[in-house]
Amino acid sequence: MMNYILSFVFCGAVCVIAQLIYEYTTLTPGHITSLFVCIGSFLDLFHFYDRLIEWFHAGAMVPITSFGHSLMHGAMKQAEEFGILGIAMGMFDLTAAGITCAILFAFLVAIFFKPKS
Amino acid sequence: MDKKTYERIAKQKKPKKYVLKHSLYAFISGGIIGAIAQGILDILMNYFDFSQEKAVPVMSMTLVVAACILTGLGWYDKLADKAGAGMFIPITGFANSMTSSALESKSEGLVLGIGSNMFKLGGTVITFGIVSSFILGVIRYVFLH
Amino acid sequence: MCSFIKGSSFLFDHVYVTSCATVAGPMEKRGPLQGYFDQCFDDLYCGEKSFELAERRMAKRAVLHCLEKANQKMDDIDIYLGGDLLNQIVTSNYLARDFMRPFLGMYGACSTSALTLGTASCLVEGGLVNQALAFTSSHNATAERQYRYPVEYGIQKCETTTFTATGAAAIIVSNQKSDIRVEAVTFGRVIDLEQKDPNDMGKAMAPAAYDTLKTHFKDLNRSFEDYDLIVTGDLSKYGKQILTAMFEEEGQKVTHYDDCGCLLYHESQPIFQGGSGCACSALVTYGYLLEQLRQGKYHRILLVATGALLSPVMTMQKETIPCIAHAISLEAVTS
Numbered sequence A: 001m002m003n004y005i006l007s008f009v010f011c012g013a014v015c016v017i018a019q020l021i022y023e024y025t026t027l028t029p030g031h032i033t034s035l036f037v038c039i040g041s042f043l044d045l046f047h048f049y050d051r052l053i054e055w056f057h058a059g060a061m062v063p064i065t066s067f068g069h070s071l072m073h074g075a076m077k078q079a080e081e082f083g084i085l086g087i088a089m090g091m092f093d094l095t096a097a098g099i100t101c102a103i104l105f106a107f108l109v110a111i112f113f114k115p116k117s
Numbered sequence B: 001m002d003k004k005t006y007e008r009i010a011k012q013k014k015p016k017k018y019v020l021k022h023s024l025y026a027f028i029s030g031g032i033i034g035a036i037a038q039g040i041l042d043i044l045m046n047y048f049d050f051s052q053e054k055a056v057p058v059m060s061m062t063l064v065v066a067a068c069i070l071t072g073l074g075w076y077d078k079l080a081d082k083a084g085a086g087m088f089i090p091i092t093g094f095a096n097s098m099t100s101s102a103l104e105s106k107s108e109g110l111v112l113g114i115g116s117n118m119f120k121l122g123g124t125v126i127t128f129g130i131v132s133s134f135i136l137g138v139i140r141y142v143f144l145h
Numbered sequence C: 001m002c003s004f005i006k007g008s009s010f011l012f013d014h015v016y017v018t019s020c021a022t023v024a025g026p027m028e029k030r031g032p033l034q035g036y037f038d039q040c041f042d043d044l045y046c047g048e049k050s051f052e053l054a055e056r057r058m059a060k061r062a063v064l065h066c067l068e069k070a071n072q073k074m075d076d077i078d079i080y081l082g083g084d085l086l087n088q089i090v091t092s093n094y095l096a097r098d099f100m101r102p103f104l105g106m107y108g109a110c111s112t113s114a115l116t117l118g119t120a121s122c123l124v125e126g127g128l129v130n131q132a133l134a135f136t137s138s139h140n141a142t143a144e145r146q147y148r149y150p151v152e153y154g155i156q157k158c159e160t161t162t163f164t165a166t167g168a169a170a171i172i173v174s175n176q177k178s179d180i181r182v183e184a185v186t187f188g189r190v191i192d193l194e195q196k197d198p199n200d201m202g203k204a205m206a207p208a209a210y211d212t213l214k215t216h217f218k219d220l221n222r223s224f225e226d227y228d229l230i231v232t233g234d235l236s237k238y239g240k241q242i243l244t245a246m247f248e249e250e251g252q253k254v255t256h257y258d259d260c261g262c263l264l265y266h267e268s269q270p271i272f273q274g275g276s277g278c279a280c281s282a283l284v285t286y287g288y289l290l291e292q293l294r295q296g297k298y299h300r301i302l303l304v305a306t307g308a309l310l311s312p313v314m315t316m317q318k319e320t321i322p323c324i325a326h327a328i329s330l331e332a333v334t335s
Helices: A002-024 A029-046 A048-056 A065-082 A085-090 A096-112 B003-013 B019-047 B052-073 B076-083 B091-108 B110-117 B119-144 C051-070 C087-098 C109-125 C140-147 C201-220 C236-249 C278-294 C312-316
Strands: C009-011 C016-024 C079-084 C103-105 C131-138 C167-174 C180-186 C229-232 C257-259 C300-308 C323-332
Touching (some): A002 A029, A002 A048, A002 B019, A029 A048, A065 A085, A065 B119, A085 B119, A096 B052, A096 B091, B019 B076, B052 B076, B052 B091, B076 B091, B091 B110, B091 B119, C009 C109, C016 C051, C016 C278, C051 C087, C051 C131, C051 C140, C079 C087, C087 C131, C109 C131, C109 C167, C109 C180, C109 C278, C109 C300, C109 C323, C201 C300, C201 C323, C229 C278, C236 C257
Parallel strands (some): C079 C103, C079 C131
Antiparallel strands (some): C016 C167, C016 C180, C131 C167, C300 C323
């Protein structure tokens, strides 16, 4: 049960920060998500994002910040094996599932549905 | 009328912002998505014996698929109008941005419409994710070795 | 003939409104003016395959209704004038293929309604043509796509956003006497008070409406008192308040003033600050206000259609938003 509360609170808190940025600046959601992805990969620079996932479980895996973290994480894992080239090779290792799925279903949905309003 | 006077007049009449209400909605909706994700993880790990490494991608795939379908049904934008950042910050927002761009360009055909426009809004996340991860990755690599 | 008053206003002697027609979309149908439209569609697609085709269909229906009411065939009209919000004004240009008559495509963003009607009136007054048809259209989904985001994109709208009206309207002006006449026109200047927020059209356009109103009053030596109603095109609730405050700032009392964006919808509808788009001012004026003139409720009204001449590319390049407003005075003919 504790896991659920922690997930709820962390994911909610990240969204509130984004909401406040959205309300008080002229940044668009595109700007804000890009910013958060960069923050995510920056936090992984010192393995801090791994701590967050340990503490908050799924709550830290859902926000877009975790996308940056996963990119960074996959890249660093391959880098240990293949050196600096590994950064490019492993970039999509962990996020591949999500991106593939998003592309596939975006395509399928676009074929079978119509924009409503 | 000069700009300064105008800004002063316009400021007096500015419609009220509902920051507190919007933030609360963002917190609740973001939190619910986080809790759902935790639920999916628990189910996958407890009932299907997935390892954590395997369960996490499956969890994000589930959320992405759900968001794509909700977008197709025309519900996602209605939810997001209330929830604001609570719907665009989680990974579901990424799926929504791709699906909505693809849906809209449907009328231009498969290749020039759906194919080339899919990343119109969501592409920025991937671009900045990769660029920042690469730069930071190189920095970390150089420092560690 | 055409009496050119100093400044930028024209007074007309014999320009009459022969007929007008309006076609509205689903959201407008649920608004307070439902009974005044000639045709309403329940679906944003209007039975077509895409939103762009739907907009064209609405524009076509409006033109046909208008011709039918005036008992005219398409060939009888000397010249067509039209415009809309889309790139290369595609709705009007593509629709114009059907007319087989001279066509002037015009772009004035949301002020297109007054721009086309004003130009048509000038042509008629000058004796260059006998009758001209002006039409305009806008569609929420096509405009949203072009100026903002995809319609299904999950985004929270700013509190200052306006809602693009879905609809089309057409009007025929001629030198044949009828019960309503176009009495005067003031073409506006492009005003830019360095507004940058594309989600805040009311604030961007209010200075243009202010400037045109001031010019109109000065040129024709009139004031708010000379009109039974003055409507702005689509300043929305916020812009309306700003405009009122601007006049009050210099001690002028604002009376008989309203905004088409506020008239077109109920307060309870999800339209944020109010309606906008070419169709907004056109639907309210051609549909509702002209009927009021005919019934004798008003004697003389002034439409100040406002337009923000922005493009998404220029906004992204951090340019400010230039705005324009055109004023048209319409009067009931008392014989």
